[in-house]
Every structure is written in structure tokens, then in C-alpha cells.
Amino acid sequence: MSSPDFSFLQTRSTKAAPRLLGCVLERTVAGRTIRVRIVETEAYDQQDAASHSYKGKTSRTDIMFGPAGCLYVYFTYGMYYCCNIVTDQEGVGSAVLIRAVEPLEGAAYLERVRDKVGVEATNGPAKLCQALGIDKTLNGHNIRYGPLRLIPQPSLGASMITVTPRIGISKAQEMPWRFYITDNPYVSRR
DNA sequence: AGCGGGATTTTCT
């Protein structure tokens, strides 16, 4: 077994974000192994008014400036967590927000945790964190290892990827840094 | 299908 190659994360988030589409996340929780496929992402860069890292390092955003492949999990709206994968070189504050995933294994468990069925279990950044049990305790966790592991997949062709502006932000709204697998039913919205 | 408001608390000004 050769260990997977994560070097594609050591680049700017705008380039890593589409590359993460189709990659698999393996979550071990409550004695189960859940597998999902990433179907929607957004890039956040240091030179980007919408990014938490825009105004420099703080105790909250410290992780974004760390090595690629670590998780940046933040708490928002008093209730929700969102999960990012840190990208680029150490010292650069950038990350890719995971906005939606498609269950491959363990869909019934995810539906039960969320008390929702079908796409509603994982078609949003906070929804998928709730479903997969991702919270502050995983902030800074290296995605190379369990209990939340990234399994890289071959790059999807450009023809399978749709690019749009990002969702839910008030600054830099026009930047086309949201990426999703075209026609995938688990995408958060059109 | 689409809009509007409320929930709830961390983080930063």
C-alpha cells in the first residue's frame, strides 16, 4: 500500500477547490464507517475580502495559515459548524469550504442523525457537518488520518464541473470561486 | 417555488 498523494492541496485554494470534487471522505464515528463523495466546494484565499483569513491571523483563523491538509472547522450563526480543508503553503491563509457531499456508504445513518431524508441529509455546509459529526474537536485535524480521512480521486474533467459565484457572503460576491459537479442532486442550490 | 423571519453564540470592532 503506497500512501496517497496529497500534494494537490499545496496550491492556491481556487485551484485546489475543483480538484477536491469527487474525492471521498471516510468518517469513523459511533463504531461505523461512513463514506461520502465531495460534490460542492468554495475557495477562500488570503487576498479575498470574503475570507476569514483576509485580515490576518487570529486565534480563530490560525489553522488557515497552517499546513495544507488540516481541517479548519468554524462555528457560525450560534448553532452550526462548517468544515474546510486548508490549502497552499504554510504561512498562507487559505482553505476550501466543503459545501455538499453525496453519501456512498451509511446514507441511512446520516438520515437518522439529521432526521431528514434524501439530499436534505448532506446538501449544505452545516448540514453535512451535523450529519458526519464534525465539530470543534476536529479543528486542526490532519485529513490524512482517521477518524476523518480524505481519499483522493482522479481529477474530474472540466466538462463535469460548474463554476459560479459563492453563496451566503456579503463581500467579493462576484468572484467565481464556487465549484460543483454538474447536475449532481446533492448540490446545495443552483 | 419563493420569500421572510427567528434561532443562538462566537468572534471581532
Add this chain to the structure above:
DNA sequence: GAAAATCCCGCTT
């Protein structure tokens, strides 16, 4: 003190 990389519910078309 205000905003926040969201979600859910109820109401109106």
C-alpha cells in the same frame, strides 16, 4: 454591539 462562508419553518403565490 453587530455581523456571521446557515438552516428551518410558515406563509404566500
